[in-house]
Structure formats: structure tokens, C-alpha cells
Amino acid sequence: MDSVLDRAAAPAAGPPRERPLVEIKNVAVGYTDPTGxxxxxxxxLNLTLARGEMAYLIGPTGSGKSTILKLLYMDVRPAGGLVRVGPYASDTTKEKDVPHLRRMLGVVFQDFQLLPDRSAYENVAFALYATGVRRREVKERALRALASVGLSHRAKARPSEMSGGEQQRACVARALVNDPLxxxxxxxxxNLDPRVADEVQRLLVRLHRQGMAxxxxxxxxxxxxxxxxxTLALVRGRLVEVDPESL
Structure with missing residues (x-):
């Protein structure tokens, strides 16, 4: 039996460590290019991301950054290893459950992917209708999301009537409307010039600081x-943490 002195010398147990929101463990992954x-x-690949944390994936075009993101919303499954986002793990999540995973996420793409025949409001609202939200709640949440990205005054504008920066703000609003973790x-x-790119980046950082990973x-x-x-660089198939100031 441990003595009183032994117990006193032992370090006090701290609070349990919170499980990361995202885990990628020993993952192998690839894709088939247009030539087959x-x-x-x-x-x-190994990565953890805590709740409320912000991180960059860097690397040249074609290095596989998009594939890593696709692993997280399970558009791509790993050939080996494990991917977990919240309670959803790549080895146990069935295809019918992937939509539930994606409701935890917001995704913003380079090429906007807005519905061209619908207004900014309708593009944001569509993301809610697809999950079965009631019409009255859809209006309230869609307008709130547009307001959060400074786009209330462009709610009725279609993508062809908006600037590139406004279109990307609409995409961010659409990604936000389900309150993603x-x-x-x-x-x-x-696809944005440097001034507009800075505006969109400031928006994303502000949203992150409100608690979103x-x-x-x-x-x-x-x-x-x-x-x-x-900052995590994709180097020869592995993620390596680097100092942003060294870039």
C-alpha cells in the first residue's frame, strides 16, 4: 500500500483532457487524376485540431490540400488509418450518416459554387431547406447569416449581380447558417484580388474568434x-508544423 509520503509526492491529477474535434491518424490517401x-x-498523415482552433494547410497547388479537407467531410475515405470529426469516424460512419456529419461543418470553396439562378438569400436558405428546417426558421436564420457577413443589403442579388468578394461572403453565410463547429x-x-482577399480573410478570422474552429x-x-x-505544410505526404514568419 502506498504511504502518505508517496501519495503526497505524486502529482495531482488535473482535469481530463478534452478530446480533439478533429483527428487524422496514420492516414494513407490518394486520388485518380483526369487521365485515370x-x-x-x-x-x-497525422493531424489534430481542437475545438475553436484555427489552422492553415499550406502547400503548392496540386499537393493534396483539398484531399485532406475531403477526408474530413468524407467525400474521400482513407485507404489506411483513421479520420474522426466529432463522433464520426471513417471506419464506422455509414454513407447514410454522412449528411449528419456535414451538418456539423461549413465548407467554403474557391469557385463559390452558388446556384446562379437564385439570390444570395435563396442560396443560403437552400442549405436549410435541404435539412428540413421549417420555413419561418429558415428566413430568420438565413437573414441572420447574411447580416453576419455584411451582406444584408445584397440579399436579393443573384451571383451574376455580385462582385467576387460579395459572392464569397454569400458562400461564407451559406456555410455558417447551420452554426457549424x-x-x-x-x-x-x-479567385480574389489582394484587397478583397484580405476582407474575406478578416471575416473568417472574426468568425473563428467567436468560437468556430x-x-x-x-x-x-x-x-x-x-x-x-x-500552420501545417504538406511535405512529401506528411504534415509538418512550420513558423508562418519563415514563409
């Missing part, structure tokens, strides 16, 4: 240095 060739992205941004400023894939090192956060 198999491209291996990684054979030993995690925002995945795939080169969200890639943010994982952003980018090859724009200027933005990473201007808005520093944890």
Missing part, C-alpha cells in the same frame, strides 16, 4: 503571414 492515373497524396475553407481567396487550405503565404495561426 492513381496519385498518392500521403501515406502517413468547424469551417473548412478550400482556397477561399484564390477553422481549417483553411491555401497557397497564399501573404495571407498566412498577415493573419498568423498554426
Amino acid at each position: 492515373h492513381r496519385v498518392e497524396v500521403a501515406s502517413d 468547424l469551417m473548412l475553407a478550400d482556397e477561399p481567396t484564390g 477553422l481549417l483553411m487550405a491555401t497557397h497564399d503565404y501573404r495571407l498566412v503571414k498577415a493573419f498568423p495561426a498554426r
